[in-house]
Amino acid sequence: MSRSARLLDLVQILHRHRRPVSGRTLAGEMGVSIRTLYRDIATLQGQGAPIEGEAGLGYVLKPGFMLPPLMFTDEEIEAIVLGSRWVAKQPDKRLAAAAADALAKIAAVLPDDLRDDLDATTLLVGPRSENAEAIDLGIVRQAIRDERKLGFLYRDAGGAASKRLVWPFALAFFDKVRVMVAWCETRQDFRHFRADRMSGLTATGIRYPRRRQAMLKEWRAGLDAPGRNGAKDASG
Amino acid sequence: MSRSARLLDLVQILHRHRRPVSGRTLAGEMGVSIRTLYRDIATLQGQGAPIEGEAGLGYVLKPGFMLPPLMFTDEEIEAIVLGSRWVAKQPDKRLAAAAADALAKIAAVLPDDLRDDLDATTLLVGPRSENAEAIDLGIVRQAIRDERKLGFLYRDAGGAASKRLVWPFALAFFDKVRVMVAWCETRQDFRHFRADRMSGLTATGIRYPRRRQAMLKEWRAGLDAPGRNGAKDASG
DNA sequence: GGACCTGCTGTCAGATTCTGGCAGTAGCGA
DNA sequence: TCGCTACTGCCAGAATCTGACAGCAGGTCC
Numbered sequence: 001m002s003r004s005a006r007l008l009d010l011v012q013i014l015h016r017h018r019r020p021v022s023g024r025t026l027a028g029e030m031g032v033s034i035r036t037l038y039r040d041i042a043t044l045q046g047q048g049a050p051i052e053g054e055a056g057l058g059y060v061l062k063p064g065f066m067l068p069p070l071m072f073t074d075e076e077i078e079a080i081v082l083g084s085r086w087v088a089k090q091p092d093k094r095l096a097a098a099a100a101d102a103l104a105k106i107a108a109v110l111p112d113d114l115r116d117d118l119d120a121t122t123l124l125v126g127p128r129s130e131n132a133e134a135i136d137l138g139i140v141r142q143a144i145r146d147e148r149k150l151g152f153l154y155r156d157a158g159g160a161a162s163k164r165l166v167w168p169f170a171l172a173f174f175d176k177v178r179v180m181v182a183w184c185e186t187r188q189d190f191r192h193f194r195a196d197r198m199s200g201l202t203a204t205g206i207r208y209p210r211r212r213q214a215m216l217k218e219w220r221a222g223l224d225a226p227g228r229n230g231a232k233d234a235s236g
Numbered sequence: 237m238s239r240s241a242r243l244l245d246l247v248q249i250l251h252r253h254r255r256p257v258s259g260r261t262l263a264g265e266m267g268v269s270i271r272t273l274y275r276d277i278a279t280l281q282g283q284g285a286p287i288e289g290e291a292g293l294g295y296v297l298k299p300g301f302m303l304p305p306l307m308f309t310d311e312e313i314e315a316i317v318l319g320s321r322w323v324a325k326q327p328d329k330r331l332a333a334a335a336a337d338a339l340a341k342i343a344a345v346l347p348d349d350l351r352d353d354l355d356a357t358t359l360l361v362g363p364r365s366e367n368a369e370a371i372d373l374g375i376v377r378q379a380i381r382d383e384r385k386l387g388f389l390y391r392d393a394g395g396a397a398s399k400r401l402v403w404p405f406a407l408a409f410f411d412k413v414r415v416m417v418a419w420c421e422t423r424q425d426f427r428h429f430r431a432d433r434m435s436g437l438t439a440t441g442i443r444y445p446r447r448r449q450a451m452l453k454e455w456r457a458g459l460d461a462p463g464r465n466g467a468k469d470a471s472g
Numbered sequence: 473g474g475a476c477c478t479g480c481t482g483t484c485a486g487a488t489t490c491t492g493g494c495a496g497t498a499g500c501g502a
Numbered sequence: 503t504c505g506c507t508a509c510t511g512c513c514a515g516a517a518t519c520t521g522a523c524a525g526c527a528g529g530t531c532c
Contacts, residue, residue, distance in 0.1 A: 002518095003490075004240060008305070022507065033492045038509065049307045055508045056500035064309045068345050069244075071285045073300045074381065075334035076341070082409065083319025083335060098311035099319060105312070109304050145310065173318065238489095239519075258478065269521045274480065291479045292529040 003040075004068075006030060010040055011049060011066040020058035080106075090173070094138035135201040137171070140180055142203065144168050149208050150182070153200040154193055165204075166191070169212035170219070183208075183215060190219050239276075240304075242266060246276055247285060247302040256294035316342075326409070330374035371437040373407070376416055378439065380404050385444050386418070389436040390429055401440075402427070405448035406455070419444075419451060426455050 001009075013029055014021065027037040041059065045051055050062035072080070087099035107115050135152070143150045150168050155161045166182035178195040237245075249265055250257065263273040277295065281287055286298035308316070323335035343351050371388070379386045386404050391397045402418035414431040 004305075023509095024507090035493070036491055039491085042509090047305055047307070050309075053508055054500075055498070056506055058507070062309070064307055065313050065346065067303070067306045067308065067342065069240075069283055069305055070303045070341060070345065071283070071300055072303065072338060072341065073286075073298070073334065075331060075377075076338040077301050078377070079323045079331055079335035080316060080320055080338050082331070083321070083323040084316055085319070086322050086409070087315045087319040095311065095315055095318070098309065099315035102308060102312035102316050105306060105308065106303065109306065110301065141311075141314070173322070259480095260478090271522075272520055275519085278480090289479055290529080291527070292477060294478070 006032070007040055007044055008066060008068055010037075010044065011061065014051065014059060014061035015063075015065075020054070020060050022058040023053075026059065092137040092141075092178070094136075095141065135195060135198050137178060137195060139201055139203050140168055140171060140195075144171065144212060147208055147210075147212050149185075149204045149206045151200075151202045151204055152193075152198045155197045155199070162186075164193075166193075167208040167210065167215065169215040181219060183210075190215075190222065242268070243276055243280055244302060244304055246273075246280065247297065250287065250295060250297035251299075251301075256290070256296045258294040259289075262295065328373040328377075328414070330372075331377065371431060371434050373414060373431060375437055375439050376404055376407060376431075380407065380448060383444055383446075383448050385421075385440045385442045387436075387438045387440055388429075388434045391433045391435070398422075400429075402429075403444040403446065403451065405451040417452075417455060419446075426451075426458065 009030060010026065013026060023034055023037050023041070027034040030037070032040075041051055041053065044066075049066060050064060051059055052062070053059045081103065084099045084103050088096045088103070090096050090099075140150065147167075147169075149165055151163070151165050153161055154164050165185045166180075167185070168180050168182040170181040172179045172181065172192075180193045180195060180198070182191060182193065183189070184191040245266060246262065249262060259270050259273050259277070263270040266273070268276075277287055277289065285302060286300060287295055288298070289295045317339065320335045320339050324332045324339070326332050326335075376386065383403075383405075385401055387399070387401050389397055390400050401421045402416075403421070404416055404418040406417040408415045408417065408428075416429045416431060416434070418427060418429065419425070420427040
């Protein structure tokens with residue numbers, strides 16, 4: 001196995017273990033001496049991988065992905081840049097910042113002439129009709145990633161407010177509004193919630209008992225089935 | 237210089253020369269023997285780089301970018317995936333396909349568990365309100381990249397039609413419509429054209445005499461200047 | 473056809489890099 | 503204190519890379 005391939009492997013092994021792992025263990029899993037492992041870790045850190053080592057504990061990788069060298073066509077890069085620019089204009093500030101960071105990382109590794117092309121890329125995204133949401137969608141995305149319950153106040157189309165505790169598993173971006181899809185504990189059914197009608201969002205930290213992928217699949221099946229509508233807007 | 241760094245260099249050198257380059261020349265530019273160069277080319281091709289060699293001519297790199305190993309955080313990947321999905325739903329079919337291809341390439345290099353996450357990524361893009369355009373925006377993007385003139389028929393807001401020859405340099409994606417920004421030869425000024433009002437698009441193949449980056453800069457300066465509006469919609 | 477340019481492959485000795493083991497320093501927690 | 507860990511310097515052997523040479527195949531030009 002080549003060294004570069006081994007480095008990618010190392011990141012993936014670190015990704016699997018969420019808890020700190022000792023260098024000895026990692027070296028064992030990769031079939032390599034511990035001295036070499038330290039060298040590999042140093043190389044990865046030099047390449048910008050967020051690996052942290054603490055004496056007495058082991059190594060942890062901050063959540064993320066390591067991409068190997070990739071080749072993209074002009075059109076593919078244009079698509080990625082345009083898409084990221086669109087995200088960067090979304091009202092969700094953390095996601096927008098992440099999009100900007102991703103673009104910056106890509107730009108940083110390109111040679112000058114290509115970076116100029118990217119800076120001046122002639123695909124522009126128009127300004128959004130702002131539809132300010134009172135809540136921080138970053139909290140919703142974090143709750144989805146961690147599969148944890150969310151509490152909030154919801155005001156339905158009629159204006160009636162209700163307190164909700166839900167299991168969020170998806171977030172949809174429409175032209176105008178953002179919609180959270182979740183299992184509602186109170187109603188015992190799938191519901192979707194417009195972000196601009198939510199308030200008092202609180203991350204409970206309580207893990208919900210299902211996998212978000214499974215819920216997503218079930219919800220999609222409900223959408224496809226004839227005569228049903230999957231989730232209805234949370235008015236009931 | 238490490239081998240991996242040299243491989244990236246090789247791609248960049250190939251990118252600079254648009255015409256076919258002989259292996260001997262490339263080897264000279266990199267300070268390496270021709271035998272090693274052949275090995276490097278083979279390695280790059282093995283990694284998926286679209287390099288083509290023809291006996292008697294030399295090597296050509298299909299237009300594209302080579303990205304070195306990159307580390308992205310969870311949020312950055314989510315931003316890229318969401319953005320690409322949005323692009324993939326645009327009516328511009330070639331760009332949409334490119335977005336899908338880029339996503340597929342990224343997915344292909346991820347380990348299984350991460351790919352599942354990506355497939356089921358819980359950030360969805362809602363369907364677009366379709367606003368069918370009669371023209372192929374791919375032609376417009378190609379003309380912008382190659383800095384070549386475009387001819388077409390434009391129907392303005394009042395319904396009056398006019399034949400246009402323009403120097404396109406940007407394409408903007410708004411919520412509903414796509415707008416081409418160009419220098420209009422007839423009017424001798426910047427104009428913008430809504431894609432759904434264009435028809436009979438023809439790529440002339442004639443190169444226009446300015447750099448698109450310069451025009452973009454000038455146009456932007458016009459936007460920022462107080463009391464002006466940069467380009468007006470092509471009604472005049 | 474013949475001269476010439478190019479891509480491409482095999483082989484092999486020497487240069488270069490990588491690797492593993494050893495020794496030693498330092499931080500953290502019990 | 504002890505045990506566990508991260509981390510560094512050193513060096514000989516292993517693995518890999520590199521350059522040079524020889525040779526084949528495919529195109530271009532005269």
